[in-house]
Amino acid sequence: MQDQSKKIAELEALLFIHGEPIEINKIEKILGLVSGEGEPLVNQFSEELRASGRGLRLVFDGEKTQMVTKPEFAKILEDFVKEELSADLTPAGLEALSIISYLGPISRSRLEYLRGVNSMFTLRSLMLRGLIARAQDPKRANAYLYRASFDLFKHLGIGGPKELPGYEKFNSLVKKFEAPQEQEVMVSGPLPTVVTDEKNAS
Amino acid sequence: MQDQSKKIAELEALLFIHGEPIEINKIEKILGLVSGEGEPLVNQFSEELRASGRGLRLVFDGEKTQMVTKPEFAKILEDFVKEELSADLTPAGLEALSIISYLGPISRSRLEYLRGVNSMFTLRSLMLRGLIARAQDPKRANAYLYRASFDLFKHLGIGGPKELPGYEKFNSLVKKFEAPQEQEVMVSGPLPTVVTDEKNAS
């Protein structure tokens, strides 16, 4: 077995055993790769899975990757797997989930600015359903950034955020739009406005 | 995709999800194969896995088959599992463990309500570490209650949950939060107005 294909075989075995999404730098550590070697390896494996008539594929969000079944086999497997995500989305949930998916990682205050409404409970219910994930904001203590979860990508049958319909278009449109005004402004009005909770306030 | 290779892809997706050994006739049923078609398909897939530089292989005893990692990766995977499980708990893991220790036996839904996030993965990882144990919920079919394991108490050097620091205090604090926030507010008409009760009047 050649060195590169041995590494891919190891990567496959690792993803198979672990099951959950796993960080690229963790993969590098376990497989004894040089830093920076992980991502091309993942991309190569992903490509091989797509090119060959395999039943599996990779989901990759730029940081973590996970091995999943291909969406075209959903029908055969659905009886086998308990799907918890398929319940309907509420209007507020859909609105918030779209903004987070296309513009994430995004802070709660930014999301609330865009929607004009306090989104604490909407975020909570999306997190309880596992559709979004949060991580510490590296720039602000005690604040979180929200992003689409692997479970959402799995559920939608896509390989990562970039496969969301029109992702590049919406993402760059909004980024371009936002650029001149660097605002983390909350609705500031005379009457009750979006209320910042301590955790999110800088 | 050709018909035969599509069937192999389906077989792969099925074995990937199922994890455990599965009977050939069950495979035939799920994939809609003619009786007798299953075994050659399994053999062909097994051969393909061996010939290509894949990380996985099939185990087949004539009745049941299972997809597993190739033995040459055993060492790397064992080290990985050990390291994964002996690493420090993440903040999320610690939070879930503390809730389960102080408030257990506790259902997954109550745990998730308190944490505000989906906790399936965290629960599984705490179970694998032997830090928590689960038992059937006597009140609800197909639901579990989670509690700290005896090994955890032993590790902490205490005889049971009540010896946890601040046990009574935390329990009553959490109960107070969970009690449906009895509304002190009433609204009539299009805009909220407040009926002040004794508790609110200052």
Add this chain to the structure above:
Amino acid sequence: MSNYELKTEQFSGPIEKLLELIEKKKLEITEVSLSAVTEDFLSYMRKVADSDLALKPSPMALRLLADFIAVASRLIFLKSKSLLPDEEINEDEEGELKDLEYRLRLYSELKPAIKALALAWRSVKPQYSRPYFMTHQFSSLEGAGEGAAFYPGGNVNLESLAEALNNLVAAFKDVEVDTQTIKEKVVSLEEKIKEIIARLSETASSSLKSLSTSKTRSEIIVIFLAILHLAREQLVHLEQEGNFSDIMVRKK
């Protein structure tokens, strides 16, 4: 999710709603079109308030309403500019109006993305993954986890457990503070309503202009909302002669 949360989740956010109203009238996003949809926005807001969540409002319902009021107040301010022409607009107020327009434009760029996701959600073909360490079974079903291998990790001790729970309880308190703020703001509206009733019982009739004399812009908007509320409760009668003339408020 509790019932309260479920109900409030059925409403779109105020920015989305406002944009929808403007698009329905096939208008561009301008001050004029904002003025044109003010009535519609207020009546949608009334719907939010009147949905059964208003009978016994949860903190989330109040919050939702508060955010609608925040947007409504800007719309009303726009209207009041013409109602009270001698009122000066300062830079802040100008900035807030620009900000509202900016957000509406931004949101209109996002709207197709929301539709795209809704479509993707409805036509799902899920992909499935394996559980974490699937092949590592727990020892037995009953009392599973007990007696299995034990990997506590280096940071599990009495202090770290108590600290983790303490952090969680502290986060609960944030939620309570949040809720309290909303209640206080709602109280200010209630007070204003009482004030107007008191004033009307002295004079029997008044006008928006006289009620607003030497008041800050925030107060004027609260007064406006209070009057709308009283009119709906049929406690007062409103009269306006022309489109932009002063509003007369009479006791019934």
